[in-house]
Amino acid sequence: MFKSINSNQGELITIYFEGKTLNVPKDYNVATALLWAGVCDFRETTLNNMKRGPYCMMGVCFDCLININGMDNQQSCTIQVSDGMKIKRQVINSSGKK
Ligand code: FES
Numbered sequence: 234m235f236k237s238i239n240s241n242q243g244e245l246i247t248i249y250f251e252g253k254t255l256n257v258p259k260d261y262n263v264a265t266a267l268l269w270a271g272v273c274d275f276r277e278t279t280l281n282n283m284k285r286g287p288y289c290m291m292g293v294c295f296d297c298l299i300n301i302n303g304m305d306n307q308q309s310c311t312i313q314v315s316d317g318m319k320i321k322r323q324v325i326n327s328s329g330k331k
Contacts, residue, residue, distance in 0.1 A: 237269065246316040263309035263320065264290060264297045275299045275309060276323035299323050 245256040248263075250272055257266035264287040267275065274284035276298050287297040292311045300321040301307040309320075 246314060248314055248316075248318045248320060250320045251322065257314055259314065259316070261314055263299065263301065263307075263312050263314050263318070265310075266314045267309065267320070274322065277325075279325055
């Protein structure tokens with residue numbers, strides 16, 4: 234699906250997605266790192282539980298919202314990955330509860 238045009242990924246760091254260990258380039262933002270690792274669905278819509286993932290990659294569409302280190306509603310396309318970061322899909326039902 235997504236393929237980097239740069240064959241040199243540079244230094245890798247470790248992040249955790251849904252408890253799974255991922256080694257990703259340290260210079261990537263969270264959305265890019267997850268896409269690079271093969272993760273495409275980041276959250277579900279509140280009305281019909283449709284899966285959503287990054288679209289604009291520039292902080293406009295809000296389709297990349299995700300839980301980072303226990304905090305919901307983080308725009309993953311605007312946040313750089315950091316070593317040890319814990320990331321989860323954001324699943325909130327229509328009543329606003331997880
Ligand atoms: S991908 Fe659109 S706001 Fe992040």
